[in-house]
Amino acid sequence: MALTLTTHATLGAHGDLHQQIAAATRAIGARPHDAALYLARGELYRDHHDTTGALADYATALRMDPSLDAVRLARGRLLVEARRASEALPDLDRFLAAHAGHAEALVVRARARASTGDAPGAREDYDGALRLAPNPDWFIDRARLVRESAGPNAAIEGLDEGLARLGPIVTLTLEAIECELALGRHDAALVRLDRLISVSRPHPQWMVQRGDILAAAGRTTDARQAFTAALSAIDALPASRQRTRQIQALRARCTAALSALDTPARIS
């Protein structure tokens, strides 16, 4: 097997995909009964977005060596990517039956289950994967799934688990703030924002976000103060920073928000 792995790694090392596929084909010519080579070429076809070629090679690999479980994960993943999730599930189920602790496979099946409308099953798989390996991407994937299927409150629970395990990271915090706002819990959103600010450098972006939340809460005076403070903070930045697109966008956002706050709501 060491030889096979080395061959695969070398196949995957250099040159464009066409060259790599040609190399894999030559290797298959030299060892036509090596199932792992078909798996490797199938992966290259997958990279090349050649679903037909990849599926053909996976099928050949499995026919030659039914015990080569990796093919089932490869085929399952390809089918999920090809939006053929229901076809992917048998392979993924079989793979996970043999390798229950494979976090990546759990996530692939979670996506497959989500695509087929099995939100509880997908959540279960994400839970399993995240128990094995906390990862910002998967926490967000799960939160979006749960938010859609069970509402933002449930999504927040999962995000809080992520924040507890990974620390107050920006990606999960922003996702949680969105959920809080969806629930109309502006104060809770502000608390989360403050927690984020406490672990990062002060930045006008956070002040603008604070203004947005306060405005959404109807606290116009506080919102105006926040946007005004943000503009002051932007003005206090070095001129070079003020010229960045991000800061220019923030300034425009503040100005627009202040203008909107100053405009009396039209009564029809």
Next chain:
Amino acid sequence: MTQPGCSSRASLLRLIAAVLAFFAISPGPLRAQQSVLIPPGAVWKYLDNGSDQGTAWRARAFVDTGWKSGAAELGYGDGDEATLVSYGANSSAKYTTTYFRHAFSVADPTAYGGLTLRLLRDDGAIVYLNGTEVFRTNMPTGTVTASTLAPLAIAGTDETTYVTAAVNPGLLVAGTNVLAVEIHQADPASSDISFNLELATSAGVTVTRGPYLQLGTPSSTMVRWRTSAPVIGRVQYGQSAGANTWAAQDTAATTEHKIVLSGLLPNTTYYYSVGTDTAVLAGGDATHFFLTPPIAGTSKATRVWVLGDSGTANANARAVRDAYFTYTGSRHTNLWLMLGDNAYTSGTDAEFQTAVFNMYPTMLRKSVLWPTLGNHDGVSADSATQTGPYYSIFSLPKSAEAGGLASGTEAYYSFDYANIHFVCLESFETNRSATGPMLTWLKNDLASTSQPWVIAFFHHPPYSKGSHDSDTEIELKEMRQNALPILEDAGVDLVLSGHSHSYERSFLIDGHYGTSTTFTSSMKKNGGSGREDGTGAYRKPTYGMAAHEGAVYAVAGSSGQATGGLLNHPAMFISLNSLGSMVLDVNGNRLDAAFIDQAGVKRDYFTLLKGAASAATTPSAPTNLRATASTTTRIDLAWTDTSSDESGFQLQRSTDNVTFTTIATRASNVTTHADTGLKRNRTYYYRVRAFKTGSPTPYSTFSNTVSARTAK
């Protein structure tokens, strides 16, 4: 678009390996086997006459035949001594210092993994092994004489308590060794002194990896190493070689030791040793040290070594390494980057051992290494789960331990060093979409920093026509399309990548996010060489982060192999099919970069300056240049100096009034020059400009151009 969390071929290869893996049986904790070189109660030579023996007495070769001898415990005043030593005639003014020596034999000093010293001392003591100080307790730092008193009086249970220290076994020699000890009184009127000592060896436990440094911050550094068996690891460190001022240790026995030294001072050198709780296994000498970074935001001359695709573990990698070592000489490398594919072919632990730990041991032990994951490393590692050798071997900041914004993952992270903000992205397995977690984090991280310099690094190059093509390969395309707009909007200065086994270095460019055919000259903020002795340094107007003032992109993936390619990407100023590594020197508003090939030749270099050039530093141009042909081979030149602060003048000559070549440099206030060795009956054109000393060199504009024809 890449599926979040899904790698391409890597996870399948990992899976194949996992399915077929044999599971190793972990050995249980072992204690080092010990033997005693000097037992407690040993017979010691001693000198108790109140003399000052200077330093010679510490040496192995010192002749102590005139000294008395006696068994430990040696001392007086407690009643438990085996040998009484003298304190002199005056009990109110006892001798301050008493000297002890003990010779012992070692057949094979390499047989010992460590040495442990156990010392009973009252009051202060300094211990030397074969002339090298190995332990100091209850004594002031610095030079000590026979009249130096111990700062504290030892009393109570401390009088019978042994203190322990690890000693570097590398100080042992085959044959006779000597341990020398000086015991100092705390007070001339003190009633007692005591001395007893044990020196024991620990065999069987050795360092099999490292030590190496991770997570360097102004106040902390992680020291990592691997031992041949699980033991409680310990780091001893201090501010001079061999000093064991402080110690930190594992909480449980392990083979993978990760000890964070905290409470350090910024911009300070610390020397260290690693070992067990009973023995030093490595270090304790002048080559095991680290220099903490200054407080973030502080300007400091910073040298960075950049290796890409260096993991071949072959003669190529060695040659590149040695060329850099020669280049840098005694200049300390403040940190180094690995741009991925750090261990071929599959990033296994064994391959990391060969390609990293066996290849760069001297650098690993003194400079913090910051890596990024390459596709070959990714064969055995998984970014989604942060598992596999790459993630086991490296300890990277996911909670903003070293500055920046917490990413929550070791796959991508940022850190500060001096006035530089470094950003490491993971371009292989992690979701590269513009709205994915990595690039969302990137946006916020860059928004949160105020460092003047931003250097980003990741494996897959946004621009390359080397062994990989950035027009066709998905990782390269997505990094260019999704990450670069964020980086450039934040004002990134330098982007480093590998993957292609070549060196490709761009002009100062901005806004190129399409394929190579869409690159236009308008994307060049500066289309010159970036060389001060060429078309001039690249200059970004702002000292600080400013959007779209240009960045330099370098592919430096030839630190282990050079495998060519078309090497014709139009964004590149230079493309080389050569082995080598990059060196960055950042100081204040200046960044100098160089590519040093495997022979030590500087094959490319450029300078990036930030902040507007000061017009006041430019001298006034000379005027009234005159040229007079005086012979068939000589033309005399004269001009008017209009500058009050020039450092000199540069003279240039042309035969066609188009292409000028510098022919001479004249000192300040000199306004004439004789141009000799010319051809007869030929017309020559001249111009002159003033210059000042500086970096970059400020030149005036040129004077008037004149011509003269040599005589027939």
